[in-house]
Amino acid sequence: MILALLAGWIVFSYFFAEFAPIILLGICHLIGFLFLCLWEVVKLIARALAWLIARIFRGAATALRKCGHGLRLGLLFLFYLADEWRRGPAEEQDDGASDDEGADDQEERQDRGGLPPRDPYADALTRLGLNPGLTLSDLKRAYKQAIRLAHPDAGGSAAAAQAVNAARDVIARRHGWK
Structure with a gap:
């Protein structure tokens, strides 16, 4: 073993x-x-x-x-x-002039009771609050005041601002300032 x-x-x-x-x-x-x-x-x-x-x-x-x-x-x-x-809120200004500048003569005649359309120069003077014997400085002052109220940024409307611009242009053209 x-x-x-x-x-x-x-x-x-x-x-x-x-x-x-x-x-x-x-x-x-x-x-x-x-x-x-x-x-x-x-x-x-x-x-x-x-x-x-x-x-x-x-x-x-x-x-x-x-x-x-x-x-x-x-x-x-x-x-x-x-x-x-x-x-x-935007306040509507009613200064006696229509904001709708594209109305044709027939509609204006109906609105005014059949009378012929108004003179654009007279409407422009009314819109800016001027008298016919104005100066260029009067026009500038009235335009600035009117556009300040009518401008969309100041609570006015685009149509109102365009109407103020058109009124200034009509008056300036009539007096030969533009």
Whole structure:
């Protein structure tokens, strides 16, 4: 029995001496391979997290940029709304002249009871509040005052401002100032 044990020990020692370095080298290569796989997995997770964080920040930047445009438009809307509120409701000015300059002669005759149409010069003088013996400085002063009231930015209307401009042009042409 001792001889069998001794023979077994010798065989075991021989095989261990021959194959142990190969087995240990194989185990070391297996551990290295496992660490290499683990390193690649860690790199892949890090890249995925970096991509995800970049997408989140890019989406947030896009949302903020779009929100900025919307905010700017909202502020512009509020500015114009406050400006209109500050002006108040538009008051219609009735200074005796018609704002509809495109009426033909037939309609004017019906409005005036069959009388011929009015003189444009007389209408222009009435609109600006002037007398026939006016000077250029009188015309300028009356025009500035009338346009200040009739201008759309001051609560007037575009048609009223056009009528004041047309009245100034008629008077200036009649006197040769234009």
